[in-house]
Amino acid sequence: MQIDAIRAFSDNYIWCLHDQSDAIVVDPGDAGPVKAYLKAHGLSLTGVLITHHHFDHTGGLPALCEKRPEIPVWGPSSSSEHINRPVQEDDRVEIFGRIFHVIAVPGHTLDHIAYYCDATDGEAPVLLPGDTLFAGGCGRLFEGSSEQMVDSLGKLQSLPDATAIYCAHEYTEANLTFAAAVEPNNSDVAGRLATVRSIRQSDGITLPSTIASEKATNPFLRCQEHSVQAAAEKQCTLTNSSHSEIFAAIRGWKDNF
DSSP states (O other): OEEEEEEETTTEEEEEEESSSEEEEEOOSOHHHHHHHHHHTTOEEEEEEOOOOOHHHHTTHHHHHTTOTTSOEEEOTTSOTTOOEEOOTTOEEEETTEEEEEEEOOSSSTTOEEEEEOOBTTBOOEEEOTTSEETTEEOOOSSSOHHHHHHHHHHHHTSOTTOEEOOSBOOHHHHHHHHHHHOTTOHHHHHHHHHHHHHHHTTOOOOOEEHHHHHHHOGGGOTTSHHHHHHHHHHHTOOSOOHHHHHHHHHHHHHTO
């Protein structure tokens, strides 16, 4: 199985999972780039994975499914009328012989799910987190609570360190710039930010990330670290804060950064 990025809008990635012949696309917010990519690479669309209902993740479904209603579309049942394979926590989806486990990750939206595949045949584990987990960051809380997002991120953080993370947006540079403000003495953040800035200067893609990299540099996965707690408490005038309160403070700080 190969995973390629299809760029859409200003910063979306529609991930294309394929075997050189058939293709499954993830969160196709725009049908145009998907159709062009499939045609250019001689691929046939055989399925769609949806993580949540936002239009930039589902907007391309009508055009992609219009003449092919038989194509399986997996996702939360409430996300789109085009979803004909509704899934929820602990369901499994088989793609090119690999089993993807469905993980409920409410927070960004209440219906949000992620897809995770264990390592197999020498290939690294794969995580498709939609907008829950970004490289260096996490999604805004449009519908869920801080407690829900902390729990959701905890599920993802517990996955193997080698897990390759295919996020849905190119937010890495901005996220790590914020991470450096939270932890200015974190050498892992500084080194990663320098690398990412170099990649972005040539319009390169900064993904996939890994769980190990996120544990070392993503402030939203580091709320238990004294350096992050101290930064949050100073920024938001908190004392003796809980994990979720630290997260909420960091999330609010990032929203206005």
